Amino acid sequence: MSEIEHTIQSTASLIKALAIAVIVAVVLFVTLVLPIEFGIDPTGLGDRLGVVNLISAEPEAPVVARAGEGELAFRSDETVIAVAANSGLEYKFFLDQHGSLNYDWSLDSDAALYFDLHGEPEGDTTGYFESYGAATVGAMKGTITTPFAGSHGWYWRNDTGEDVNVTLVTQGNYEIIGLK
Amino acid sequence: MNPKHSLADGSSQIIHFYEAVRLSRKVLIGLASLFVILLPGGAFAHGVDESTQQFLANNEGVAILPFLYIGAKHMITGYDHLLFLVGVIFFLYRPKDVLVYVSFFTLGHSLTLLFGVYQDIRVNAYLIDAIIGLSIVYKGFDNLGGFQRLLGFQPNTMAAVLIFGLFHGFGLATKLQDFEFDREGLLQNLIAFNVGVEIGQFLALIFIVIALTFWRRYASYLQFASTTNVALMSAGFLLTLYQLAGYVVY
Numbered sequence: 332m333s334e335i336e337h338t339i340q341s342t343a344s345l346i347k348a349l350a351i352a353v354i355v356a357v358v359l360f361v362t363l364v365l366p367i368e369f370g371i372d373p374t375g376l377g378d379r380l381g382v383v384n385l386i387s388a389e390p391e392a393p394v395v396a397r398a399g400e401g402e403l404a405f406r407s408d409e410t411v412i413a414v415a416a417n418s419g420l421e422y423k424f425f426l427d428q429h430g431s432l433n434y435d436w437s438l439d440s441d442a443a444l445y446f447d448l449h450g451e452p453e454g455d456t457t458g459y460f461e462s463y464g465a466a467t468v469g470a471m472k473g474t475i476t477t478p479f480a481g482s483h484g485w486y487w488r489n490d491t492g493e494d495v496n497v498t499l500v501t502q503g504n505y506e507i508i509g510l511k
Numbered sequence: 512m513n514p515k516h517s518l519a520d521g522s523s524q525i526i527h528f529y530e531a532v533r534l535s536r537k538v539l540i541g542l543a544s545l546f547v548i549l550l551p552g553g554a555f556a557h558g559v560d561e562s563t564q565q566f567l568a569n570n571e572g573v574a575i576l577p578f579l580y581i582g583a584k585h586m587i588t589g590y591d592h593l594l595f596l597v598g599v600i601f602f603l604y605r606p607k608d609v610l611v612y613v614s615f616f617t618l619g620h621s622l623t624l625l626f627g628v629y630q631d632i633r634v635n636a637y638l639i640d641a642i643i644g645l646s647i648v649y650k651g652f653d654n655l656g657g658f659q660r661l662l663g664f665q666p667n668t669m670a671a672v673l674i675f676g677l678f679h680g681f682g683l684a685t686k687l688q689d690f691e692f693d694r695e696g697l698l699q700n701l702i703a704f705n706v707g708v709e710i711g712q713f714l715a716l717i718f719i720v721i722a723l724t725f726w727r728r729y730a731s732y733l734q735f736a737s738t739t740n741v742a743l744m745s746a747g748f749l750l751t752l753y754q755l756a757g758y759v760v761y
Contacts, residue, residue: 339656
């Protein structure tokens with residue numbers, strides 16, 4: 332079978348070609364591919380270009396804004412709540428029925444707190460509450476859409492011997508009730 | 512003074528060094544720009560995108576046209592397969608030769624695609640894709656006459672294309688296997704996928720051959736032939752590194 336006439340490269344230029352190919356590949360790999368695809372940034376270039384984890388990052392979920400059966404305005408808040416050692420407290424928001432609360436809370440240490448995210452119907456005196464989730468973790472984020480109007484939020488219990496601060500970031504259609 | 516270290520040798524060494532730097536810069540800029548252009552597509556060019564995923568998961572039974580389309584789409588966006596093909600036909604100018612070599616590649620990848628998916632043979636996708644990267648390096652190196660010059664023999668190109676084709680086929684198979692899909696009508700769907708791959712390959716080749724034929728009219732073709740094959744090898748190495756990193760990390 333015939334090919335276009337082309338000279339076979341000399342040994343020197345072949346070695347050179349291989350070396351260049353490898354070096355270029357390694358350079359591009361370390362400066363671009365590692366930061367963009369794997370979030371590994373040994374040269375710091377990915378950080379400067381702002382492309383770290385560009386491809387593999389989890390898609391951002393949109394912030395839910397649902398006023399539900401009411402007309403509360405959408406708002407964003409951030410607060411720090413101190414939970415003393417071996418104690419518990421509640422922090423609540425008022426939401427209308429089917430309103431949404433986006434939340435993201437984290438701690439200032441490696442500790443884990445027991446939490447119970449729950450809601451109490453408006454005007455209820457029986458102590459009834461509905462738990463949306465409970466666990467012992469160091470951080471959590473998500474969105475709740477309320478089944479009824481009332482106060483919704485967290486019970487945090489600090490079973491560790493150290494005081495802990497909870498940073499709570501919220502967005503949604505609510506009013507702050509605060510510590511209870 | 513030792514004639515080996517005369518001024519003339521010194522300056523020609525300097526010239527060779529600057530040539531190497533210039534060549535590296537050309538290759539680097541060329542590859543980096545190609546990389547940036549392909550990056551958005553790269554997110555799915557080496558996997559199957561969301562909508563295809565949805566379709567495969569929900570499909571029941573025989574769906575010839577959709578699988579045909581998915582196969583074609585996968586080949587057209589499969590830059591690793593296309594780069595290998597570019598390397599293979601780079602110096603082939605007779606249509607008959609192009610047909611022969613592409614057929615060996617087609618035979619190879621069809622065998623392992625059909626066999627792999629139908630028999631549910633599981634190979635590590637990252638390792639296979641790393642080998643595909645090396646196939647691109649092989650062809651670039653071969654085009655430079657590397658084997659004859661450095662290793663003293665010319666590996667049978669048709670056999671190499673067939674054998675690397677087998678690996679490319681496993682690569683295609685792993686992409687399909689990544690998804691749960693209905694086994695009913697598998698054979699028909701699989702054959703449709705394969706036919707789609709060939710249609711995609713054919714379409715891509717038309718463009719590649721047209722581009723090459725056009726370029727070959729110019730003296731620059733031979734001048735830049737070696738640069739292009741160096742770039743091909745570099746792309747192959749980059750792809751291999753990328754896949755090996757994926758293997759290690761995931």
